[in-house]
Amino acid sequence: MATTASTLLNPPYDLTSFRFSPIKESVVAREMTRRYMTDMITHADTDVVIVGAGSAGLSCAYELSKDPSVSIAIVEQSVSPGGGAWLGGQLFSAMVVRKPAHRFLDELGVAYDEAEDYVVIKHAALFTSTIMSRLLARPNVKLFNAVAVEDLIVKQGRVGGVVTNWALVSMNHDTQSCMDPNVMEAKVVVSSCGHDGPFGATGVKRLQDIGMISAVPGMKALDMNTAEDEIVRLTREVVPGMIVTGMEVAEIDGAPRMGPTFGAMMISGQKAAHLALKALGRPNAIDGTAPAASPAWREEFVMSSKDDEVVDA
Numbered sequence: 001m002a003t004t005a006s007t008l009l010n011p012p013y014d015l016t017s018f019r020f021s022p023i024k025e026s027v028v029a030r031e032m033t034r035r036y037m038t039d040m041i042t043h044a045d046t047d048v049v050i051v052g053a054g055s056a057g058l059s060c061a062y063e064l065s066k067d068p069s070v071s072i073a074i075v076e077q078s079v080s081p082g083g084g085a086w087l088g089g090q091l092f093s094a095m096v097v098r099k100p101a102h103r104f105l106d107e108l109g110v111a112y113d114e115a116e117d118y119v120v121i122k123h124a125a126l127f128t129s130t131i132m133s134r135l136l137a138r139p140n141v142k143l144f145n146a147v148a149v150e151d152l153i154v155k156q157g158r159v160g161g162v163v164t165n166w167a168l169v170s171m172n173h174d175t176q177s178c179m180d181p182n183v184m185e186a187k188v189v190v191s192s193c194g195h196d197g198p199f200g201a202t203g204v205k206r207l208q209d210i211g212m213i214s215a216v217p218g219m220k221a222l223d224m225n226t227a228e229d230e231i232v233r234l235t236r237e238v239v240p241g242m243i244v245t246g247m248e249v250a251e252i253d254g255a256p257r258m259g260p261t262f263g264a265m266m267i268s269g270q271k272a273a274h275l276a277l278k279a280l281g282r283p284n285a286i287d288g289t290a291p292a293a294s295p296a297w298r299e300e301f302v303m304s305s306k307d308d309e310v311v312d313a
Contacts, residue, residue, distance in 0.1 A: 039142045040182075043073040048276050049162050049186040050074045051149045051203055054083025055262055056246025057192035058131050059104070059269025060276075065138045067282055072141045073184060077148040077167040077199050082128040084194070088121075089260020095124035098228065101263030104270065108134060118261075127262075148199070150181050152189070152206055152242070159212075159241035161185035188241060188276045192269070195219055195247040195257065204244060204252040212239045219250035219257045227258035235268045237275060245272035 043049075048064060050057050053076035061074050074081070088095040097105060097112070102119045105112055110130050112119035121127050135141055148170040151163035165181040173179065191203030196218060207213045227250065234253050237243045244252060245268045258264055277284035283291055 039144075043071070043142055043144075043184055045185045046073045047071040047186065047280060048073070048188045048190060049184050050190045050192060051162060052076060052083065052192040052194060052246070052248075053078075053081035053143065053145070054192060054194055054246060055085035055128070055265035056194075056269040056272070057190070058082070058085075058128070058135060059266045060190055060192060060245055060272045061141060061269075062108075062131055062135045063270045063273035064276055065135060065141050067277060068138075068140055070140060070277070070280065070282065073186070074141065074143045075147050075149050075162065075164060075184070076143065076145045077170070079146050079167075081132060081143060081145055082125075085128045085262065085265070086125050088124040088262075092260070093123045093125070095121040095127055096261045097121065097266070098261055098263045101267050104266045124262075149202065152203075152210075153183060153185060154210065154212070157212075157240060159189050159239060162189060188243065188279050190243045190245060190272050190276055191248055192244075192246045192272070193248050195251055201248050201251040203242070204238070204248055207239060207242070213252070216252055217254035219247065220254055221256060222259045223256035224258050224261055227256040228261065228264035230255040231258065231264040232267050232271060235271045235275070237279065241279075243272050243275050243279075245269055 047070045050061050050072065053061075053074050057074060057076075058081065061072055064070055065072055080086075085095070087093060096118055097120075098118045102112065102114075105119065105121070105127070108127070108130050110121060110127050112121045136143060144164070146167045147164050148167040149162045150165050150170055152159050153161035153163065161184050163181045163183055165179065169179045189203075193202045194200040201216065204213065204216050208216050230253070231246070231249045234249045234255060235243070235245050238252060246265050247257070249255065249268065250257060271286075274284040274286045274290075278286045283289040
């Protein structure tokens with residue numbers, strides 16, 4: 001039914017004598033517990049685990065979830081997913097996105113003000129809330145927020161999943177007796193933990209700890225024009241089974257930081273999604289097997305993958 005001025009002014013219930021349907025408290029508890037535990041059982045063995053639900057992780061999950069055959073678990077240590085994308089930078093609300101990444105915004109239906117070489121979303125939260133609402137409605141996606149990834153599953157030199165715990169437990173291991181973790185096995189892990197910080201770059205730092213990569217030099221000083229191109233170009237599978245996307249790429253490669261502009265996060269996430277699809281043997285834009293018409297950025301991804309592969313020394 002179409003929304004009209006009449007329905008907006010007259011809700012389909014009486015606000016002056018509103019009463020909720022009765023419910024038992026135990027029913028609420030059972031519904032929450034049963035559904036969450038069912039999700040944990042379902043995703044104990046899944047196709048792709050995405051670590052970190054910032055702008056890169058969300059963009060990756062959105063692109064990846066277009067293939068309904070792919071099962072996706074997103075693990076986010078914060079209660080609120082979105083990372084730094086709730087604000088455009090500092091405590092400012094507007095989000096700047098350099099062209100041609102605005103085409104991703106067109107697909108999402110996010111409005112913006114247009115300039116010659118960039119666009120501006122009036123509030124970063126408009127992007128974040130829109131992509132989350134589109135993504136989390138899809139049946140092949142589950143977000144596990146307030147859950148931290150404490151370690152990786154590694155078998156025969158390949159990352160095969162993640163080790164998880166409740167975020168509050170992870171933050172307080174030194175204040176209590178041992179609280180063992182849980183696990184999620186996955187065919188592919190996408191690490192989008194962001195730049196260094198309390199929880200940032202934890203994926204690549206753990207790879208260094210266990211000797212799967214030699215160094216994590218950390219991101220260099222800010223250079224927007226270099227940084228965004230580098231972050232997209234260097235988005236890749238860094239070790240068998242693990243793809244790195246977003247600002248975590250700058251940490252592992254010593255690329256410049258990009259500051260308050262977000263196009264690279266979106267496109268890096270998309271590229272990571274297609275790398276994951278390729279690893280799963282599914283149609284993707286990296287090797288040209290995607291069934292849909294090729295978007296403008298596909299050629300750039302193909303060239304990046306073929307000509308600019310980086311192998312850790």
